Amino acid sequence: MRDQLLLILYFMGAIAVTLIHEIPLLLAGIGIAYLLAWRDGLAVAGRVIPAIALFNLVLTVSYAGIASARGTFSLEYIGLMNLRVFLLTSLSVLAIRRINLFRAVAFSRTLQFVLILAYGQILLFRRLYTDSRMAFMSRSIRTPALRNLYRHAAANASFFADRALHRAGELTDALRSRGYFHDSA
């Protein structure tokens, strides 16, 4: 229940942030977010800044250049855009740290199961993919040719597509043997 409530609050908070167009209010929002983060504040900021820095920097510089040339430059917009993105991303990172997503979606048993199973498979697939990529690179003395890079990517993708189907069958059997479908009926 706690996680569901926090998830709802997070969604409402995110919507509220996009309805605010005043810099002082966004600054107050950032203050509140980091008060809520408390001891995790530095860790949250440490994750937010690298995540948004590049895109926001490119956008800020592009806007400054184009808007100056057109005579429509607004320093307020730069502050507003950067603060909003910083606050939204901070809220997201805070939500990730505070909310157990799987408990938060417990209102729907189907959604909960899909997310739990998908997350487990993602972790497994990701590890396999990383292993495969590292194995490929470690066995290539020179930079692989474009053709080989494509063949490697395609072989990986088809392997995972095949494995996905195989795993779907296995998971169905596993769920059936544990009475999941019987309980749902």
Next chain:
Amino acid sequence: MHIPDGFIAPKLYLPAYLIAAGLWFTGLRRLRRRLTEETIPLLSVTTALAFILMMLLIPLPGGTSAHATGMAVLAILFGVWISFLAISMVLLLQALLFGAGGVTTLPVNALAIGFVGSVVAVSVFRTLRRFHETAALFLAGWLALNVAAALIGIALGIQPVLARREDGTPLFFPFGIGIALPAVVVPHLVIGVGEGILTVLVYRLFSKRRGTGREGDAEGKR
């Protein structure tokens, strides 16, 4: 390709949530009618597959690379609805577990990449495969990516019109369609070539592995 949080106005993402919710509901209902017990496992593993496909690096000439979306591969092998639901689920997990993307841009990304991209891929493949299967696969991958990119460019480009101050200062994304659309689409014209090649190769390898060569067979073959 997807839009990060904070650049889309509520005037766009709230209606987009309504449309996406309707499509998620329809997709899930259609899937359940067809697959029953296998719905949950299949949706879970295709979500994981979509996640991995988005991790794949498309090699580009000159030593650079870009991330694939895999939407054409997913849509052609598993069908539009599974592809749409799986990509939406990936976007949700990325926003709430992995800290990428965001909840305010999720519906726009899901509709552009997951739904429209999948519909375009399957439509192109179905229409053109009778003439030349390889060309159909390539064009499905290329066009799906570029149509999705164009939609994202348009979604960003209309922000200055949707949300601005009285003096014209933008409140969300600052550039109009004239800048946003080419900025998003032009790089994808090149990346799309990689996505198209990957679509051809993955479909071929998968068909050989599974002994199947027809669209949608991935589901039915199990």
